[in-house]
Amino acid sequence: MPTKTLHIPTADGQADAFAAFPDGGGRHPGVLMYPDGFGIRPVLRELARELAGHEYYVLVPNVFYRHGPTPVIELPDHIGEEARPAVFAQLMPLIEAHTAERTLRDADAYLRFLTTQPEVATVPVAVTGYCIGGLLAMRTAAAHPGQVAALAAFHGPVGADGPATLGKITAQVHFGHAESDLTPEALGELNHALDAANVDFTSEIYPGTVHGFTMSDTDAFDPAALQHHWDRLLPLLDRTLANN
Numbered sequence: 001m002p003t004k005t006l007h008i009p010t011a012d013g014q015a016d017a018f019a020a021f022p023d024g025g026g027r028h029p030g031v032l033m034y035p036d037g038f039g040i041r042p043v044l045r046e047l048a049r050e051l052a053g054h055e056y057y058v059l060v061p062n063v064f065y066r067h068g069p070t071p072v073i074e075l076p077d078h079i080g081e082e083a084r085p086a087v088f089a090q091l092m093p094l095i096e097a098h099t100a101e102r103t104l105r106d107a108d109a110y111l112r113f114l115t116t117q118p119e120v121a122t123v124p125v126a127v128t129g130y131c132i133g134g135l136l137a138m139r140t141a142a143a144h145p146g147q148v149a150a151l152a153a154f155h156g157p158v159g160a161d162g163p164a165t166l167g168k169i170t171a172q173v174h175f176g177h178a179e180s181d182l183t184p185e186a187l188g189e190l191n192h193a194l195d196a197a198n199v200d201f202t203s204e205i206y207p208g209t210v211h212g213f214t215m216s217d218t219d220a221f222d223p224a225a226l227q228h229h230w231d232r233l234l235p236l237l238d239r240t241l242a243n244n
Contacts, residue, residue: 006059011109017040017061017062019057019060027119028119029057031128031237032061034129040062040070041217051233056126063133079215104139115147124148125241126240131154137152138156143168145171149240150171152173155213158175159189162193167196173200174203174233175203177205184205213225
């Protein structure tokens with residue numbers, strides 16, 4: 001599986017990124033994968049390689065590049081409960097500084113870079129994200145309705161910007177929520193907003209999960225939920241990008 005470390009020109013500098021894509025040449029549909037708040041690390045590279053194995057070019061940007069290259073903060077091999085206070089003391093200022101305006105400036109640069117790589121087929125593309133990356137993916141899809149054909153977000157605060165932003169999405173959507181992240185009532189409100197905007201979507205709580213369930217280097221990891229995530233993500237990409 002070929003991989004690269006790349007540097008994406010942005011309005012505010014250069015974002016380092018990890019890319020994985022199929023061996024054997026040719027051009028493949030592009031997927032912009034936003035990491036969770038902990039950033040690019042072995043588990044994210046593993047997810048990108050797994051997805052690339054299904055014939056996609058996967059680009060994972062360091063969204064906190066303004067604060068330094070990967071690794072922006074030092075992480076233990078396993079991010080358990082004991083480590084979380086110290087990690088979040090470093091991480092929360094970065095998340096709070098990453099405004100919607102920054103997100104949209106960066107999204108322009110990430111998509112422009114992704115779609116001009118020699119291994120990437122022409123538009124449309126897909127956008128995926130985990131945790132805070134799910135919110136960034138949602139914002140990217142809403143801002144680029146003609147370019148993003150599929151949006152998937154997992155244990156992310158995808159409703160944070162309200163119905164107006166959700167209403168701009170034209171991509172096919174899957175939202176996979178942790179049971180600990182929102183109540184059935186909140187899920188109903190989110191799904192009602194998506195319905196009202198005529199978004200083609202699935203949105204569900206993954207039973208028995210807590211925030212971060214896809215990440216194997218955290219206490220939240222749930223192998224069955226990770227597989228469920230693949231069972232939702234891969235058909236979505238196949239429907240929207242297979243003919244690309």
